[in-house]
Amino acid sequence: MKARLWGTRGSLARSGPETVRYGGDTSSVEVRGSNGTLIVLDAGSGILRLGENIGDPPERIDILLSHLHMDHIQGLGFFTPLYDPEIMVHIWGPASATMDLRTRLTRYLSPPLFPVRIRDLAAVQLHNLGPGVMEVGGIEVTTATVTHPGYTFGFRLADNGSVLTYISDHEPALGVADFPHDRTWTSGTELAAGAGLLIHDAQYTDEEYDARVGWGHSTFSQAVAFAELVGAQRLVTFHHDPSHSDEFLDLVIDSLHSDHVEILGGRVGEQYEL
Protein backbone atom coordinates (compact mmCIF):
# COMPACT_ATOMS: atom_id res chain seq x y z
CA MET A 1 0.00 0.00 0.00
CA LYS A 2 1.21 3.51 -0.85
CA ALA A 3 -0.03 6.91 0.25
CA ARG A 4 0.65 10.26 -1.36
CA LEU A 5 -0.26 13.63 0.11
CA TRP A 6 -2.06 16.01 -2.25
CA GLY A 7 -3.38 18.43 0.34
CA THR A 8 -2.10 18.86 3.89
CA ARG A 9 -3.48 22.25 4.90
CA GLY A 10 -6.30 22.59 7.40
CA SER A 11 -9.32 24.86 7.48
CA LEU A 12 -8.50 27.06 4.48
CA ALA A 13 -6.33 26.70 1.39
CA ARG A 14 -3.39 29.05 1.36
CA SER A 15 -1.26 29.45 -1.71
CA GLY A 16 1.90 31.54 -1.82
CA PRO A 17 5.63 31.36 -1.48
CA GLU A 18 5.38 30.67 2.27
CA THR A 19 3.49 27.37 1.81
CA VAL A 20 5.29 25.82 -1.15
CA ARG A 21 6.93 22.87 0.58
CA TYR A 22 4.28 21.71 3.05
CA GLY A 23 1.57 22.74 0.63
CA GLY A 24 -1.34 25.13 0.69
CA ASP A 25 -4.10 22.83 -0.56
CA THR A 26 -6.57 21.35 1.89
CA SER A 27 -6.93 17.69 2.85
CA SER A 28 -6.64 15.01 0.22
CA VAL A 29 -4.60 11.81 0.30
CA GLU A 30 -4.24 9.21 -2.43
CA VAL A 31 -3.97 5.60 -1.29
CA ARG A 32 -3.04 2.83 -3.69
CA GLY A 33 -3.61 -0.72 -2.56
CA SER A 34 -1.22 -3.53 -3.35
CA ASN A 35 -3.56 -4.63 -6.15
CA GLY A 36 -3.94 -1.12 -7.59
CA THR A 37 -7.13 -0.12 -5.81
CA LEU A 38 -7.41 3.67 -5.61
CA ILE A 39 -8.92 5.21 -2.49
CA VAL A 40 -8.93 8.96 -1.96
CA LEU A 41 -9.16 10.23 1.59
CA ASP A 42 -11.06 13.51 1.60
CA ALA A 43 -11.74 15.91 -1.23
CA GLY A 44 -10.18 19.17 -0.18
CA SER A 45 -8.60 21.42 -2.77
CA GLY A 46 -5.67 19.00 -3.08
CA ILE A 47 -7.86 16.55 -4.97
CA LEU A 48 -7.68 18.83 -8.02
CA ARG A 49 -4.03 17.99 -8.63
CA LEU A 50 -4.66 14.32 -7.94
CA GLY A 51 -7.26 14.34 -10.71
CA GLU A 52 -4.78 15.95 -13.07
CA ASN A 53 -2.06 13.43 -12.22
CA ILE A 54 -4.05 10.25 -11.90
CA GLY A 55 -2.22 8.42 -14.70
CA ASP A 56 -4.01 5.57 -16.43
CA PRO A 57 -7.65 6.15 -15.62
CA PRO A 58 -8.87 3.45 -13.26
CA GLU A 59 -12.29 1.88 -13.71
CA ARG A 60 -13.24 2.75 -10.19
CA ILE A 61 -12.29 5.32 -7.57
CA ASP A 62 -13.54 5.37 -3.98
CA ILE A 63 -13.54 8.69 -2.16
CA LEU A 64 -13.91 8.51 1.61
CA LEU A 65 -15.03 11.75 3.22
CA SER A 66 -14.10 12.09 6.88
CA HIS A 67 -16.69 14.82 7.35
CA LEU A 68 -18.32 17.57 5.39
CA HIS A 69 -16.52 20.69 6.54
CA MET A 70 -15.67 22.79 3.50
CA ASP A 71 -11.94 22.15 3.58
CA HIS A 72 -12.66 18.44 3.07
CA ILE A 73 -15.15 18.70 0.20
CA GLN A 74 -14.36 21.92 -1.61
CA GLY A 75 -12.29 20.15 -4.28
CA LEU A 76 -14.93 17.56 -5.09
CA GLY A 77 -16.51 19.45 -7.97
CA PHE A 78 -13.08 19.97 -9.52
CA PHE A 79 -12.05 16.31 -9.52
CA THR A 80 -11.98 15.56 -13.25
CA PRO A 81 -12.79 11.82 -13.00
CA LEU A 82 -16.25 12.82 -11.77
CA TYR A 83 -17.00 14.00 -15.30
CA ASP A 84 -15.66 10.88 -17.03
CA PRO A 85 -18.47 8.39 -17.70
CA GLU A 86 -15.89 5.60 -18.03
CA ILE A 87 -14.82 5.95 -14.39
CA MET A 88 -17.19 4.86 -11.65
CA VAL A 89 -16.64 7.09 -8.64
CA HIS A 90 -18.04 5.96 -5.30
CA ILE A 91 -18.27 8.69 -2.67
CA TRP A 92 -18.62 7.52 0.91
CA GLY A 93 -19.39 9.99 3.66
CA PRO A 94 -21.35 10.59 6.82
CA ALA A 95 -25.07 11.06 6.82
CA SER A 96 -26.56 12.95 9.75
CA ALA A 97 -29.36 11.90 12.04
CA THR A 98 -31.86 13.59 9.72
CA MET A 99 -30.19 13.86 6.28
CA ASP A 100 -28.51 11.38 3.96
CA LEU A 101 -25.15 12.08 2.36
CA ARG A 102 -26.69 13.22 -0.92
CA THR A 103 -28.85 15.82 0.81
CA ARG A 104 -25.95 17.08 2.87
CA LEU A 105 -23.55 17.30 -0.08
CA THR A 106 -26.17 18.94 -2.27
CA ARG A 107 -26.10 21.94 0.02
CA TYR A 108 -22.72 22.70 -1.49
CA LEU A 109 -22.87 20.93 -4.87
CA SER A 110 -25.80 22.88 -6.27
CA PRO A 111 -26.50 26.46 -7.34
CA PRO A 112 -25.90 29.08 -6.15
CA LEU A 113 -22.77 27.76 -4.42
CA PHE A 114 -21.70 25.51 -7.30
CA PRO A 115 -22.95 25.39 -10.91
CA VAL A 116 -23.05 21.59 -11.29
CA ARG A 117 -25.55 19.37 -9.53
CA ILE A 118 -24.65 15.91 -8.25
CA ARG A 119 -27.37 14.39 -10.41
CA ASP A 120 -25.65 15.75 -13.51
CA LEU A 121 -22.43 13.84 -12.83
CA ALA A 122 -21.90 10.89 -15.11
CA ALA A 123 -21.01 7.88 -13.01
CA VAL A 124 -21.11 8.77 -9.35
CA GLN A 125 -22.61 6.75 -6.56
CA LEU A 126 -23.08 8.17 -3.09
CA HIS A 127 -23.05 5.95 -0.03
CA ASN A 128 -24.04 6.83 3.50
CA LEU A 129 -21.11 5.79 5.64
CA GLY A 130 -21.30 4.78 9.26
CA PRO A 131 -18.94 3.27 11.78
CA GLY A 132 -17.91 -0.26 10.90
CA VAL A 133 -15.74 -2.33 8.62
CA MET A 134 -16.03 -2.73 4.86
CA GLU A 135 -13.86 -3.96 2.04
CA VAL A 136 -12.94 -1.68 -0.84
CA GLY A 137 -11.06 -3.39 -3.64
CA GLY A 138 -9.21 -5.71 -1.30
CA ILE A 139 -8.47 -3.04 1.31
CA GLU A 140 -10.18 -3.44 4.67
CA VAL A 141 -11.52 -0.05 5.69
CA THR A 142 -12.51 0.54 9.29
CA THR A 143 -14.47 3.69 10.00
CA ALA A 144 -15.10 5.19 13.43
CA THR A 145 -16.21 8.51 14.81
CA VAL A 146 -13.60 10.75 16.40
CA THR A 147 -13.73 13.88 18.55
CA HIS A 148 -14.28 16.84 16.26
CA PRO A 149 -17.26 19.19 15.96
CA GLY A 150 -19.98 17.55 13.89
CA TYR A 151 -20.11 13.95 12.84
CA THR A 152 -16.53 13.11 11.88
CA PHE A 153 -14.77 9.90 10.95
CA GLY A 154 -11.26 8.56 11.06
CA PHE A 155 -10.22 5.68 8.80
CA ARG A 156 -8.03 2.63 9.25
CA LEU A 157 -6.93 1.00 6.00
CA ALA A 158 -5.43 -2.47 6.19
CA ASP A 159 -3.86 -4.13 3.17
CA ASN A 160 -1.60 -7.16 3.09
CA GLY A 161 -0.64 -6.78 6.74
CA SER A 162 0.14 -3.06 6.59
CA VAL A 163 -2.01 -0.43 8.28
CA LEU A 164 -2.52 3.22 7.47
CA THR A 165 -4.63 5.35 9.80
CA TYR A 166 -5.96 8.71 8.73
CA ILE A 167 -7.42 11.06 11.34
CA SER A 168 -7.26 14.47 9.75
CA ASP A 169 -9.35 16.42 12.25
CA HIS A 170 -9.07 15.24 15.81
CA GLU A 171 -8.96 16.62 19.31
CA PRO A 172 -8.28 13.57 21.49
CA ALA A 173 -7.22 15.77 24.41
CA LEU A 174 -10.56 17.55 24.67
CA GLY A 175 -11.63 17.65 28.29
CA VAL A 176 -8.89 15.27 29.43
CA ALA A 177 -6.72 16.88 32.07
CA ASP A 178 -3.90 14.36 31.87
CA PHE A 179 -3.93 13.48 28.16
CA PRO A 180 -2.99 10.94 27.02
CA HIS A 181 -5.06 9.33 29.75
CA ASP A 182 -5.65 5.78 28.59
CA ARG A 183 -6.55 4.01 25.40
CA THR A 184 -10.04 3.03 26.55
CA TRP A 185 -11.12 6.63 27.04
CA THR A 186 -9.20 8.28 24.23
CA SER A 187 -10.82 8.88 20.87
CA GLY A 188 -9.23 7.22 17.87
CA THR A 189 -7.08 4.69 19.68
CA GLU A 190 -8.65 1.61 18.11
CA LEU A 191 -8.35 3.10 14.65
CA ALA A 192 -4.70 3.92 15.12
CA ALA A 193 -3.51 0.96 17.21
CA GLY A 194 -0.18 -0.24 15.88
CA ALA A 195 -0.50 1.67 12.61
CA GLY A 196 2.51 1.58 10.35
CA LEU A 197 1.64 5.08 9.19
CA LEU A 198 -0.51 7.52 11.10
CA ILE A 199 -1.61 10.68 9.28
CA HIS A 200 -2.87 12.91 12.05
CA ASP A 201 -4.07 16.40 12.82
CA ALA A 202 -1.28 18.72 14.00
CA GLN A 203 -2.83 22.12 13.60
CA TYR A 204 -1.69 24.11 16.61
CA THR A 205 1.26 24.81 18.82
CA ASP A 206 0.74 24.29 22.55
CA GLU A 207 0.47 28.06 23.00
CA GLU A 208 -2.15 28.40 20.27
CA TYR A 209 -4.20 25.52 21.65
CA ASP A 210 -4.94 27.30 24.92
CA ALA A 211 -7.25 29.68 23.06
CA ARG A 212 -8.70 27.01 20.76
CA VAL A 213 -9.83 24.23 23.08
CA GLY A 214 -12.93 22.59 21.64
CA TRP A 215 -12.22 23.61 18.07
CA GLY A 216 -11.56 19.98 17.21
CA HIS A 217 -7.84 19.90 16.51
CA SER A 218 -4.58 18.71 18.01
CA THR A 219 -1.31 20.33 18.83
CA PHE A 220 1.91 18.94 17.41
CA SER A 221 2.83 17.56 20.82
CA GLN A 222 -0.59 15.98 21.27
CA ALA A 223 -0.21 14.29 17.90
CA VAL A 224 3.11 12.83 19.03
CA ALA A 225 1.65 11.75 22.38
CA PHE A 226 -1.30 10.13 20.62
CA ALA A 227 1.02 8.30 18.20
CA GLU A 228 3.04 7.00 21.15
CA LEU A 229 -0.09 5.96 23.02
CA VAL A 230 -1.33 3.83 20.12
CA GLY A 231 2.08 2.44 19.20
CA ALA A 232 2.22 3.90 15.71
CA GLN A 233 5.48 3.47 13.84
CA ARG A 234 5.43 6.68 11.79
CA LEU A 235 3.50 9.90 12.35
CA VAL A 236 2.81 12.30 9.51
CA THR A 237 1.73 15.75 10.67
CA PHE A 238 -1.35 16.93 8.81
CA HIS A 239 -4.03 19.60 8.66
CA HIS A 240 -1.47 22.33 9.18
CA ASP A 241 -2.86 25.66 10.22
CA PRO A 242 -3.14 28.19 7.37
CA SER A 243 -1.14 30.68 9.40
CA HIS A 244 1.87 28.33 9.65
CA SER A 245 4.53 28.98 7.02
CA ASP A 246 7.02 26.41 5.76
CA GLU A 247 9.70 28.07 7.84
CA PHE A 248 7.55 27.93 10.97
CA LEU A 249 6.55 24.29 10.38
CA ASP A 250 10.23 23.35 9.93
CA LEU A 251 11.02 24.89 13.31
CA VAL A 252 8.15 23.23 15.15
CA ILE A 253 8.44 19.81 13.57
CA ASP A 254 12.23 19.72 14.02
CA SER A 255 11.70 20.37 17.72
CA LEU A 256 9.46 17.32 18.17
CA HIS A 257 10.95 14.18 19.60
CA SER A 258 9.88 10.64 20.30
CA ASP A 259 11.89 7.58 21.25
CA HIS A 260 9.26 5.33 19.73
CA VAL A 261 7.67 7.08 16.77
CA GLU A 262 9.30 8.40 13.60
CA ILE A 263 7.94 11.93 13.11
CA LEU A 264 7.51 13.20 9.58
CA GLY A 265 6.30 16.62 8.56
CA GLY A 266 3.46 16.12 6.09
CA ARG A 267 4.62 17.78 2.88
CA VAL A 268 2.55 17.92 -0.26
CA GLY A 269 3.69 15.39 -2.85
CA GLU A 270 5.36 13.12 -0.30
CA GLN A 271 4.73 9.42 -0.86
CA TYR A 272 4.94 6.78 1.82
CA GLU A 273 5.20 3.07 1.25
CA LEU A 274 3.85 0.61 3.78
Place this chain on the structure above:
Amino acid sequence: MAQQPVEMILLKQWAEHMASPVWLMDADGNLVYYNEPAEAIVGLRFDEAGEIHAEELAELFFTQAPDGSPVDSADVPIVIALNKREPCHAPLRIRDRTGEWRDIEVTAMPMVAADGRMLGALAVFWEVTR
Protein backbone atom coordinates in the same frame (compact mmCIF):
# COMPACT_ATOMS: atom_id res chain seq x y z
CA MET B 1 -10.15 -3.03 27.16
CA ALA B 2 -11.71 -1.86 23.91
CA GLN B 3 -12.00 1.83 23.18
CA GLN B 4 -15.31 3.39 24.10
CA PRO B 5 -17.38 4.96 21.30
CA VAL B 6 -16.45 8.59 20.86
CA GLU B 7 -19.93 9.68 21.90
CA MET B 8 -19.41 7.98 25.27
CA ILE B 9 -15.96 9.54 25.57
CA LEU B 10 -17.50 12.97 25.06
CA LEU B 11 -20.26 12.18 27.57
CA LYS B 12 -17.66 11.14 30.14
CA GLN B 13 -15.73 14.34 29.55
CA TRP B 14 -18.92 16.34 29.97
CA ALA B 15 -19.77 14.42 33.16
CA GLU B 16 -16.31 15.11 34.56
CA HIS B 17 -17.11 18.81 34.42
CA MET B 18 -20.57 18.59 35.99
CA ALA B 19 -21.57 19.26 39.58
CA SER B 20 -24.56 16.95 39.11
CA PRO B 21 -23.96 13.27 39.80
CA VAL B 22 -23.90 11.36 36.51
CA TRP B 23 -23.81 7.66 35.65
CA LEU B 24 -22.97 6.22 32.26
CA MET B 25 -24.02 2.74 31.26
CA ASP B 26 -22.91 1.06 28.06
CA ALA B 27 -25.19 -0.83 25.68
CA ASP B 28 -24.52 -4.10 27.52
CA GLY B 29 -25.68 -2.67 30.84
CA ASN B 30 -22.23 -2.23 32.34
CA LEU B 31 -21.66 0.85 34.49
CA VAL B 32 -18.69 2.32 32.66
CA TYR B 33 -18.37 5.60 34.51
CA TYR B 34 -19.72 7.78 37.28
CA ASN B 35 -18.39 11.18 38.17
CA GLU B 36 -17.03 12.68 41.36
CA PRO B 37 -20.37 14.10 42.61
CA ALA B 38 -21.84 10.60 42.15
CA GLU B 39 -18.97 9.14 44.14
CA ALA B 40 -20.02 11.32 47.07
CA ILE B 41 -23.46 9.72 47.07
CA VAL B 42 -22.60 6.09 46.43
CA GLY B 43 -19.58 6.28 48.72
CA LEU B 44 -17.20 4.55 46.37
CA ARG B 45 -14.61 6.21 44.16
CA PHE B 46 -14.92 5.17 40.54
CA ASP B 47 -11.18 4.67 40.30
CA GLU B 48 -11.53 2.02 43.01
CA ALA B 49 -14.64 0.43 41.56
CA GLY B 50 -13.63 0.50 37.92
CA GLU B 51 -16.09 -0.62 35.30
CA ILE B 52 -18.87 -2.55 36.98
CA HIS B 53 -20.43 -5.34 35.01
CA ALA B 54 -24.19 -5.52 34.76
CA GLU B 55 -24.49 -8.60 36.94
CA GLU B 56 -22.44 -7.01 39.74
CA LEU B 57 -24.41 -3.78 39.95
CA ALA B 58 -27.18 -5.04 42.19
CA GLU B 59 -24.59 -6.45 44.60
CA LEU B 60 -22.82 -3.11 44.96
CA PHE B 61 -25.67 -0.63 44.93
CA PHE B 62 -28.91 -1.33 46.79
CA THR B 63 -31.96 0.69 45.81
CA GLN B 64 -35.51 0.83 47.05
CA ALA B 65 -38.61 2.97 46.59
CA PRO B 66 -39.05 6.05 48.81
CA ASP B 67 -41.47 4.08 51.01
CA GLY B 68 -38.87 1.38 51.53
CA SER B 69 -40.46 -1.17 49.26
CA PRO B 70 -38.10 -3.17 47.03
CA VAL B 71 -37.35 -2.07 43.49
CA ASP B 72 -36.54 -4.69 40.94
CA SER B 73 -33.22 -3.99 39.20
CA ALA B 74 -35.08 -3.93 35.87
CA ASP B 75 -37.20 -1.02 37.15
CA VAL B 76 -34.31 1.32 37.93
CA PRO B 77 -34.54 4.36 35.58
CA ILE B 78 -31.21 3.84 33.85
CA VAL B 79 -32.07 0.22 33.12
CA ILE B 80 -35.49 1.22 31.79
CA ALA B 81 -33.83 3.84 29.57
CA LEU B 82 -31.45 1.22 28.27
CA ASN B 83 -33.89 -1.62 27.76
CA LYS B 84 -36.95 0.30 26.57
CA ARG B 85 -35.08 3.12 24.83
CA GLU B 86 -37.19 5.72 26.54
CA PRO B 87 -36.52 8.38 29.17
CA CYS B 88 -37.46 7.65 32.73
CA HIS B 89 -37.65 9.60 35.96
CA ALA B 90 -38.17 8.17 39.42
CA PRO B 91 -37.65 8.91 43.10
CA LEU B 92 -35.48 6.26 44.76
CA ARG B 93 -33.46 5.54 47.83
CA ILE B 94 -29.91 4.26 47.48
CA ARG B 95 -27.79 2.73 50.22
CA ASP B 96 -24.27 4.04 50.22
CA ARG B 97 -21.18 2.11 51.24
CA THR B 98 -21.57 3.18 54.88
CA GLY B 99 -25.01 1.57 54.99
CA GLU B 100 -26.88 4.88 55.12
CA TRP B 101 -29.94 5.27 52.94
CA ARG B 102 -30.06 8.42 50.80
CA ASP B 103 -33.11 9.82 49.04
CA ILE B 104 -32.46 10.67 45.41
CA GLU B 105 -34.32 11.63 42.25
CA VAL B 106 -33.07 10.03 39.05
CA THR B 107 -33.60 11.04 35.43
CA ALA B 108 -32.28 8.67 32.80
CA MET B 109 -32.32 8.66 29.05
CA PRO B 110 -31.09 6.34 26.31
CA MET B 111 -28.05 7.38 24.31
CA VAL B 112 -28.46 6.73 20.59
CA ALA B 113 -25.79 7.79 18.10
CA ALA B 114 -26.58 9.81 14.98
CA ASP B 115 -26.36 6.62 12.91
CA GLY B 116 -28.77 4.76 15.19
CA ARG B 117 -26.27 2.77 17.25
CA MET B 118 -27.43 2.14 20.79
CA LEU B 119 -24.60 3.45 22.94
CA GLY B 120 -26.07 2.97 26.38
CA ALA B 121 -27.84 5.20 28.85
CA LEU B 122 -27.15 8.26 30.94
CA ALA B 123 -28.56 8.96 34.38
CA VAL B 124 -28.40 12.23 36.24
CA PHE B 125 -29.43 12.11 39.86
CA TRP B 126 -29.40 14.32 42.88
CA GLU B 127 -29.99 13.95 46.57
CA VAL B 128 -33.26 15.27 47.99
CA THR B 129 -34.85 15.67 51.40
CA ARG B 130 -38.22 13.99 51.81
